[in-house]
Amino acid sequence: MTDESENPEMETHVQPSSLAGIASAAEGKKTPGSSALGVGLEARNIHAWFGDKLALRDVSLDFWAGTVTALIGPSGCGKSTFIRTLNRMHEFIPTAAMAGEVLLNGTDIYAPGVDVTQIRLKVGMVFQKPNPFPSMTIAENVLAGLKLANLKVENKDDLLQECLERAGLWNEVKDRLNAHGGSLSGGQQQRLCIARSLAVRPQVLLMDEPCSALDPGSTLKVEETISHLSSSMTIIIVTHNMQQAARVSDYTAFFLSDGGPGELVEVGHTNEIFSRPKDSRTENYVTGRFG
């Protein structure tokens, strides 16, 4: 994998086992399997359609527990579609269809009989726009997942504090937990949404451009939150901000569409993708010469 001349097919798409090779080549970085959190999430040959239109072609990617993977690429290249297949939110769109497997701890989440609500509890999601539930207070927002999924916890106050602390919001809101979620600033709202996803204790957190609606200061706070969280869970973040990808992620995957369906062009350690990309299209994109 380190020798690109031996891998001409790398240019079209990456084989499922690609990450293992990359990791062994880069000593000192977080290595797949080094943590005790499990094997994480494996996407195998994912295709996705909207109606008759193929939006995503043959994407295989492994996400190792305890790492942050950034998905980059221009708009319309299927990044968001891809992460929505990872927690079965893709099927929320009426015309959607998909093919392929997503293995969570070795089990296909699309297998017949799988309880989709259980999958979404294990694979949480943070959306592009901060969207605290408008009828709820800050505390109710954080604990909303428990009510939604009908979960029982021993001590709600402890969980509330823990989630807000992990999301880096506790100090700012601890005195007004009963205020409305909408009374917070945009950046605080987004961290509230992160705290909300943490309350059901997901193993994987999907973030779909979580900072695109935030100012630089709030973005920094969310990124700090991501860094803190990454030690305890698998994080997959879609971002248009390449500096952000470089700052927060261990691995980066570059998606591209040439007008047709989106494809995975290249995946690797973040510093390699940004300093020595193997594919010229990746290089053009990360150096800003995209076109």
Next chain:
Amino acid sequence: MSTVTIPKPQKPWKATPRQRIETGSILLISVLLAVLLVAVSPLKGKLGYVGAFVVIYLIIDYVVVRLNHGKSAGVDAFFRGLVTMAIGVAVLPIISILVSVVVRGYKGLHLSLFTTDMQNAAFTDENLAAGGLKHAIIGSILIVATALVISLPIGILTAIYMTEIRGKFARPIKFLVQSMSGVPSIVAGLFILAAIVYPLTKFYSSFEGSLALAILMIPTIARTAEEVLLLIPQDLRESGVALGGTQWRTVQQIVLPAARSGLVTALILGVARVAGETAPVVLLTGGGDGTQWNIFKGPMGTLPTYIWKAFGSGTEASIARAWTGILVLLVIVLFLFGLARFLGGRKVK
């Protein structure tokens, strides 16, 4: 450190005295010209004055603004004028109705109105203090409340089917609901008469009236609720589902609470649709004169049937009673709407 003297807050965009004089004179000239026009033309009456004034004002305003500020400013002024006039046209009849009702209805107001019914009194009794509205107020509230209890859940569930579940039948149901909102009330009354009263109960009761009113209310509530639910951002639903909620729990805990004040509007519009309905109520409840607390038994009068009967009696005293009935109906309806707004608008603690 330099000190800055804070200037007094000003509103430089407000009209200057000169501009106000200009606006005022356009208005004045329009009024004068309108009077002149009515005097020399076949236009007659209040309507003639108003019509002439509107047309003349719009023309003068347009011309003056156009000469001073150019074409697009003139068009802007013209449409601003037109919209303002349209509001006047829409609001005038409402004010006129309210004023007439108060002026003609207050004579019949007395305390016994709320403590007695028409069991032992005649609509034609010259003494307006004889008899009262107790039966009609109780009847109206009972019938409308029963209809609401039936139609609110059905209407909101229909809306949920159309917006949340979006099942195969969502489109035909939407079409049906839309056509149902045009059903004349007498048809709803006749339907209940033919489907329930004749074959089943063979007896009048206010519950049957409520059923007919529910037929009228369901489409109104369902359509309004549907529109309100469509306004809830898709993001919120997705967040709920992404947190491991089932669809029903997401609807129940996130979508409906977020739509609460809009759903109260749906309720209000539903009540407004039927509160004044007379025909199906007369048809199905018998429109009684005595106080009736049992919705499953015997005739029950409502405010609209009281008004209908009083007008039908045709004497001066009975017509005065009818106006009082209208006044009371209006006040009760306004009070209930205010209450619903207050309860629905309150923040969840």
